[in-house]
Amino acid sequence: MNDNGLNLLENLDYSVVQQCMHCGMCLPACPTYDATLLERSSPRGRIAMMRAIADGDLQASKVFAEEMYFCLGCLACQTACPAGVDYATLFENARAEVERQGLLNSPVRDFVRRWTLGWLFAKRSRLHRLGRSLRFFQRSGLQTLVRKSGLLRLMPWGLGALEPLTPEINERFTDQLYRQDLKKKNPSAAKYQVALLAGCIQDIAFAEVNADTICALQHNHCEVLLPEAQECCGSLHGHNGELDTAKRLARINIDAFNAEDLDAVIVNSGGCGSHIKHYEHLLADDAEYAERAKEWSRKVRDIHEFLVEIELRTPECKLPAQQVTYHESCHLKHGQKVSDAPREVLRAVPGLQLIELTEADWCCGSAGIYNITQPEMSMQLLDRKMSHVRATGAKIVATGNPGCAIQIAHGGQRADVPVQVVHPVSLLAAAYRAEKQGES
Amino acid sequence: MDNLALIKGLASFLREDQLLTSDEDLSVYAFDGTAMLHNRPACVVLPERGEEVAQILALCNKKAVPVVARGSGTGLAGGAVPSEGGVVLCLVRLNKIIELDAANLVMVCEPGVLTQKVADEALAAGLFYPPDPGSIKISTIGGNVANNSGGLRGLKYGVTRDYVMGLEVVLADGQILETGNKCVKDVAGFALKDLFIGSEGMLGVITKVILKLVPAPASKKTLLGLYDDMTQAAETVSAIIENKIIPCTLEFLDRTTIECVESYAKIGLPTDCEAVLLMEVDGHPAEVDEQAAQIEKIARQGGAREVRLAATVEEGLRLASARRTAFSALARLAPTVVLEDVTVPRSELARMVAYVQGVGERHQVKVGTFGHMGDGNLHPTFLCDERNKEEMARVEKAMEEVFSFAVELGGTITGEHGVGLAKKSFLPKQLGPVGMDVLKRVKIAFDPVGILNPGNMFD
Numbered sequence: 007m008n009d010n011g012l013n014l015l016e017n018l019d020y021s022v023v024q025q026c027m028h029c030g031m032c033l034p035a036c037p038t039y040d041a042t043l044l045e046r047s048s049p050r051g052r053i054a055m056m057r058a059i060a061d062g063d064l065q066a067s068k069v070f071a072e073e074m075y076f077c078l079g080c081l082a083c084q085t086a087c088p089a090g091v092d093y094a095t096l097f098e099n100a101r102a103e104v105e106r107q108g109l110l111n112s113p114v115r116d117f118v119r120r121w122t123l124g125w126l127f128a129k130r131s132r133l134h135r136l137g138r139s140l141r142f143f144q145r146s147g148l149q150t151l152v153r154k155s156g157l158l159r160l161m162p163w164g165l166g167a168l169e170p171l172t173p174e175i176n177e178r179f180t181d182q183l184y185r186q187d188l189k190k191k192n193p194s195a196a197k198y199q200v201a202l203l204a205g206c207i208q209d210i211a212f213a214e215v216n217a218d219t220i221c222a223l224q225h226n227h228c229e230v231l232l233p234e235a236q237e238c239c240g241s242l243h244g245h246n247g248e249l250d251t252a253k254r255l256a257r258i259n260i261d262a263f264n265a266e267d268l269d270a271v272i273v274n275s276g277g278c279g280s281h282i283k284h285y286e287h288l289l290a291d292d293a294e295y296a297e298r299a300k301e302w303s304r305k306v307r308d309i310h311e312f313l314v315e316i317e318l319r320t321p322e323c324k325l326p327a328q329q330v331t332y333h334e335s336c337h338l339k340h341g342q343k344v345s346d347a348p349r350e351v352l353r354a355v356p357g358l359q360l361i362e363l364t365e366a367d368w369c370c371g372s373a374g375i376y377n378i379t380q381p382e383m384s385m386q387l388l389d390r391k392m393s394h395v396r397a398t399g400a401k402i403v404a405t406g407n408p409g410c411a412i413q414i415a416h417g418g419q420r421a422d423v424p425v426q427v428v429h430p431v432s433l434l435a436a437a438y439r440a441e442k443q444g445e446s
Numbered sequence: 447m448d449n450l451a452l453i454k455g456l457a458s459f460l461r462e463d464q465l466l467t468s469d470e471d472l473s474v475y476a477f478d479g480t481a482m483l484h485n486r487p488a489c490v491v492l493p494e495r496g497e498e499v500a501q502i503l504a505l506c507n508k509k510a511v512p513v514v515a516r517g518s519g520t521g522l523a524g525g526a527v528p529s530e531g532g533v534v535l536c537l538v539r540l541n542k543i544i545e546l547d548a549a550n551l552v553m554v555c556e557p558g559v560l561t562q563k564v565a566d567e568a569l570a571a572g573l574f575y576p577p578d579p580g581s582i583k584i585s586t587i588g589g590n591v592a593n594n595s596g597g598l599r600g601l602k603y604g605v606t607r608d609y610v611m612g613l614e615v616v617l618a619d620g621q622i623l624e625t626g627n628k629c630v631k632d633v634a635g636f637a638l639k640d641l642f643i644g645s646e647g648m649l650g651v652i653t654k655v656i657l658k659l660v661p662a663p664a665s666k667k668t669l670l671g672l673y674d675d676m677t678q679a680a681e682t683v684s685a686i687i688e689n690k691i692i693p694c695t696l697e698f699l700d701r702t703t704i705e706c707v708e709s710y711a712k713i714g715l716p717t718d719c720e721a722v723l724l725m726e727v728d729g730h731p732a733e734v735d736e737q738a739a740q741i742e743k744i745a746r747q748g749g750a751r752e753v754r755l756a757a758t759v760e761e762g763l764r765l766a767s768a769r770r771t772a773f774s775a776l777a778r779l780a781p782t783v784v785l786e787d788v789t790v791p792r793s794e795l796a797r798m799v800a801y802v803q804g805v806g807e808r809h810q811v812k813v814g815t816f817g818h819m820g821d822g823n824l825h826p827t828f829l830c831d832e833r834n835k836e837e838m839a840r841v842e843k844a845m846e847e848v849f850s851f852a853v854e855l856g857g858t859i860t861g862e863h864g865v866g867l868a869k870k871s872f873l874p875k876q877l878g879p880v881g882m883d884v885l886k887r888v889k890i891a892f893d894p895v896g897i898l899n900p901g902n903m904f905d
Contacts, residue, residue: 025777029773031774044471046470054474054476063473064470088706088707088771
């Protein structure tokens with residue numbers, strides 16, 4: 007918690023609040039305004055409330071707090087805003103202020119937050135330990151037993167509904183894969199030296215995406231490092247009002263990576279990428295780290311962005327012809343403005359036909375932990391997404407963020423749309439690997 | 447009257463989610479798209495049927511409570527800023543397209559439908575709804591009618607008024623008036639619908655609109671002329687019109703505006719020239735090709751440094767969409783953006799543009815200018831900070847001079863945004879005592895108690 011006793015909105019640089027000239031251009035881009043047609047659930051309305059609080063004309067109340075957590079934080083408003091309002095900063099400070107004042111405190115919520123944000127996601131080793139137990143649970147048959155028992159319905163706060171959204175935990179996590187196998191495949195005369203942020207969920211439930219990312223980079227003259235001391239990127243904390251923890255994690259990662267010595271810090275999750283690219287802003291007031299954070303932000307690249315930048319090599323093989331559609335992770339598109347590069351990666355894979363998805367950049371409702379905290383709105387968005395997916399006829403949905411991947415896979419079951427959800431880079435890596443098999 | 451009784455009265459026929467009274471809600475409906483103006487209402491109501499609008503107005507009229515109607519709240523003259531302690535009548539939930547009648551080239555819809563949706567639905571049927579205000583993506587058709595909105599295509603296609611065939615209007619006392627119909631010709635009685643178009647919510651509340659559609663043009667071409675001198679751009683516009691070519695769009699942006707738009711849209715606009723002309727022609731393909739070639743020639747003769755032709759329809763669209771962001775993009779330079787819309791006869795354009803530049807320099811105020819050069823409608827935009835009182839006083843002075851000069855040239859203080867609260871002090875100068883008196887008599891005839899947007903346009 008932020009214990010400095012200052013109202014974060016009152017003390018925020020006023021020009022950030024004032025940048026919004028309430029023209030309303032953000033309204034049609036906002037999923038919560040679209041659903042409610044209420045000003046308070048629009049970016050312009052939320053900023054107006056923040057400004058009123060900063061001006062002392064409005065008390066930060068429970069209504070305000072709930073509104074800040076009803077916001078998806080998808081940042082579609084930032085893409086729509088011609089005036090260049092930094093909504094991400096406003097939103098993070100508003101949520102942090104909600105937590106500082108304890109406006110939504112309740113025993114269950116406090117417990118869950120302490121346990122997840124304060125403990126589990128604050129240290130990677132803890133997540134690894136939990137991951138192993140969870141895998142045991144999933145493999146042992148206990149999960150099936152629990153599902154049948156109806157025990158989940160007894161869980162508080164709708165957490166039972168979350169169970170189908172729990173991803174399957176991998177047998178081996180990224181660092182094991184790297185040590186045992188991937189590290190050896192680094193090219194001897196590499197053109198670039200890069201390091202990978204393994205992430206948290208990506209690391210234990212999508213370790214193969216990390217392996218595929220490393221593989222794709224190695225096929226493009228990169229030596230890939232996996233710094234051992236890295237931690238969770240801190241986006242979960244930053245977006246949920248725990249700015250101090252977010253800052254601590256940022257400092258640990260900056261120390262772990264030494265971006266100064268690298269050509270790039272590679273990230274393959276849209277959410278993490280959007281957050282770590284703005285370490286520069288997060289640590290702007292940190293005398294010791296401000297400069298290094300600037301250098302870090304300069305070096306961070308989303309995997310697609312980097313591959314396109316270094317002119318990725320087109321795989322020399324043909325995968326079976328198949329149709330794929332692309333869902334844009336909000337934080338990749340709106341947070342990082344990376345939109346064409348993932349499509350270019352997909353187009354580079356021989357045999358793939360890219361079918362454009364209607365409203366490709368409209369939030370799928372995953373939004374970090376939004377599908378847990380706001381299940382109703384989240385599922386409404388997911389159903390909308392799945393109806394567009396169905397219309398493409400594609401059997402593969404590619405997306406560059408683990409949260410979206412889990413959500414859309416769940417949506418496939420929920421709406422009975424049989425789709426396989428993959429990361430674009432996994433399709434590319436598969437093509438590179440197929441090349442080798444062709445040779446031998 | 448006291449708030450409690452009012453809210454209780456409204457609650458007797460509205461659901462809880464249709465009647466907002468929390469501090470949070472009142473603070474977010476306190477303003478529209480206009481800089482600096484805000485007022486706290488007593489409550490916000492969100493009717494879902496025309497009958498509810500009638501009930502709301504009947505109650506407010508009986509109790510003499512001010513009512514300010516609004517849609518998306520994108521207005522730029524303060525016309526949707528609530529009256530202190532009054533009711534905000536937000537019409538966004540009346541958002542159904544009732545009918546697209548292709549046989550009569552007509553669309554019937556509710557006022558809360560977004561103008562973009564009107565245009566999209568028409569286009570899906572091969573038809574065209576031409577008025578396209580800069581805020582088309584979010585402004586509502588009801589708001590467009592109430593303000594007689596213009597847009598980028600005014601030169602060739604006219605403004606909202608030219609496409610309204612009929613209206614359903616709830617009068618101040620709650621009675622429902624139907625005026626106009628689907629007929630192209632209709633002279634039965636006074637053209638009452640015309641009074642409501644541009645009435646800024648002061649004569650009644652529009653609950654249904656009958657819109658005229660036209661066949662969609664088969665082809666369109668977009669050109670961009672780059673100039674090192676603003677006067678040359680203005681002269682090109684005159685030359686195009688003298689040559690009897692009526693493009694659908696003839697927009698210009700000055701250097702300041704170009705820089706802001708490019709910094710947002712990143713579509714490769716040149717940031718090293720003094721003016722850019724965005725020119726579009728539409729119609730039959732052969733005619734479009736011929737006119738585009740003629741325009742290119744005229745622009746070059748007029749001194750354009752370069753003339754670019756958009757290679758694809760998408761590129762043309764990107765250019766036009768970028769232009770629509772001009773007003774908001776200017777906020778990149780200053781927190782407070784005061785946008786005006788003086789309009790002069792086209793022959794006076796060059797003088798007006800030069801005058802605006804001079805005013806900015808004289809009062810040391812940063813001004814970005816863009817606008818619809820083809821129809822004489824300029825958008826001098828003052829970039830300032832509302833917290834700097836001394837600067838705001840200079841802006842006020844500069845604005846006054848711009849308005850006066852426009853009137854002197856036979857122009858108007860507002861071409862398309864409306865008078866609202868922002869320009870009401872300048873209105874008498876343009877209309878004179880007789881004009882003002884007739885306005886007030888019309889107002890009293892329709893709204894004797896004075897509940898509809900009181901204090902707007904005049905006191």
